[in-house]
Amino acid sequence: MLTKKVKNRILFLFFIFLISLAAIIFVLKSLNKNILYFSTPTEIKQREDIPTGKAMRVGGMVKENSIIINKKNIQFIVTDFQNEILINYSGTVPNLFAEGKGVVAEGRLKDKTFFIADRILAKHDEKYMPPEIKKILENNAK
């Protein structure tokens, strides 16, 4: 027969186990709901099922002479030098956003060629290029 002390301890450990399990499930569930996939214009074009309405990131270079600004919003074209996507954004752009520079936009796809951004990501370094874009450029160069 188990003594009361041992029983209590088993109960306690079981309790801890349950709580940890619940916590882990909770964390992983929220994680899966809140990850943002990064795609390039080419990847978006090639994909069959475009996830419209789901938050994601698109990255590439801002095409030269493509920025159009009007009363309400800013439009520009992001290119990976193979395919392009039009990005519509209302808000202020971060430091170091410019034509010919790398950019990452966060938002939703309207269709395969049109993306509505809620956030344009800032970079601290003028020489900086998002690693994904660097990779794309390297691949394209091959």
Add this chain to the structure above:
Amino acid sequence: MLSNLGSILVFLILGLSLLIIYNAFLDIKNNNQTIKKNIYNLSLFQITFTIMSFFTLLAGFIFSDFSIINVYENSHTTKPLFYKVAGSWGNHEGSLLLWINILVLFSYLFLIFNHKHNKKFRLYTLIFQNFLILGFVIFLILNSNPFSSIFPVPLEGMGLNPILQDPALAIHPPLLYIGFVGCSIYFSAAIASILSEYNGKQFALAIKSWVYISWTFQTLGIIVGSIWAYYELGWGGFWFWDPVENASLLPWFAITALMHSVMVLEKRNTLYEWVIILCLLTFILSVTGTFLVRSGILNSVHTFANDPSRGLYILLFLSLMIFTSVIIFFKERKKESYDFNLNSKETFILTNNWFMIFFLATVLIGTLYPIFLDVLTNAKISVGPPFYNIVIIPLVIPLLFLMTLGPQFGWINSKKERLYKTLYVLVGAITINLFIFYFFENYGFYVNLILITATFLVLHSVLDAKKSFKSKKKFEFSRIISHLGFGLLVFFIGVNHQHSVEIDFNLKTGQKKKLDNYEIYFENVSIEQNKNYKSVIGRFEIIELKNKNIQYLSPEIRIYTNPETLTYEAAIKTRINSDLYLTMSNVSRSDFYNIKFQNKPLMIWVWISAFIIALGGLIQFIQKKNEN
């Protein structure tokens, strides 16, 4: 010249480290209780040379000696003196030298300030600390020497990134480094404690002050960093859940847990193993953070110019550190029995630790998950702020509640009568929340709970402070201050989040924009020439429609010449009740300026309460120093 001097000094530090380790090993075998004089002397030389090497680099920056690559890459003759100085630690190589300076400084201070403690323990601490110094000095020499020279000598430097030319960011690295690298001393002390069997209460007494001081600096460093992000990045937020920020938060959770449980070890002489684990974990996480940030493995919106070979070295060193400490820990550990009552202070402190570890695990998973997924499936992802908000914010509610309740309990066991007062305070907090709810807009259930628990903590801390003044029980005071600060912080962030206004629009000069409560008139732009940049200054008139109050804001677009960069400087009008925040940019060739207007209520109070948290740590440190 300076380049040679610097390199010689670095090699001297390396040599002295080896000598100290050798002499300390010899001295451990002697059975007397005093440490040999020559170890003190060697340490004194080591700290002198280390500080000299740093001043050598500083001199290079101040006198613009472009024969040093590091100066050439990060400085410029037209840069203001203050940023020449700050430039010395604003880059990877220089900051590594600063890192070594702090390692050596803490090593020396620990040696001279711990006379009362066991000799073997002190020597082992010195040995392990010098192993750490050795590791980083070798890294400096092999991979990131700030004194590398360049020939032919360039006439002009490349300049410091303009975004880094900012007072907050100039002091941010030293603060954070004292906090992070300061942890190294109780990493070494923890291993020393296991090896010399100098454990329990004595160990707690030996490391306590070091924990408080490094906690204070870490907290300050994080605050200053987020203040910088607030006004420099032009986004108006102060916490982005960006991987780099998370990297600084990870050790903070561990050290906060440590700060609490070290008290249990001191008062009750239990939890020794757990304290050791936390000591090891805090520094390991600090180095992990450095590795993640410097290697470029994380996809962050903040960047350091990075280089994979750096990452590889730090990773190797990190693995060695973890491996050694884990082996020593498991080989030498002794069984400990725990016997806690549910209604005792120590149980609540343990609960605090659970929360901290949960937060730590959450942030760690969120930060590392993208790396794992990239390696496993090649999918590029990032974890958005909603993840952290969903997981962490609900837990802040019980955390605040327990933070109020815990300190009311005594050590070992306590009576229930003391809790009646707490119940009244809870009722008071709920009433206050109802008033806020009634007089301002209504808000969601979550926010209600957060405001109630935050008010609960604040009210109770104020009452405790009153009591502590009367009874002159000073020990409690620092705890009350920090807890008060945390309660206020959550409260102000809650209100701020709930009532912030943010509007983006595009405007030409001379145009007006009418919003719900404001009217914004873009008067004109003017151009001004400064020492190392040209700025386009916009003048805006903000009319608050409710009380016809007029404010002027002048955001800037700065065009730096060295290196050529555009930055947008936000115009912020800080007032007691709210901040007005306006940024302006112009990206295309059109006449439209891109404007972001924000009203952030109680912003200044968010900063003040964060500083109050850090103040608590400082008070604790000063009290401990006076006791000794």
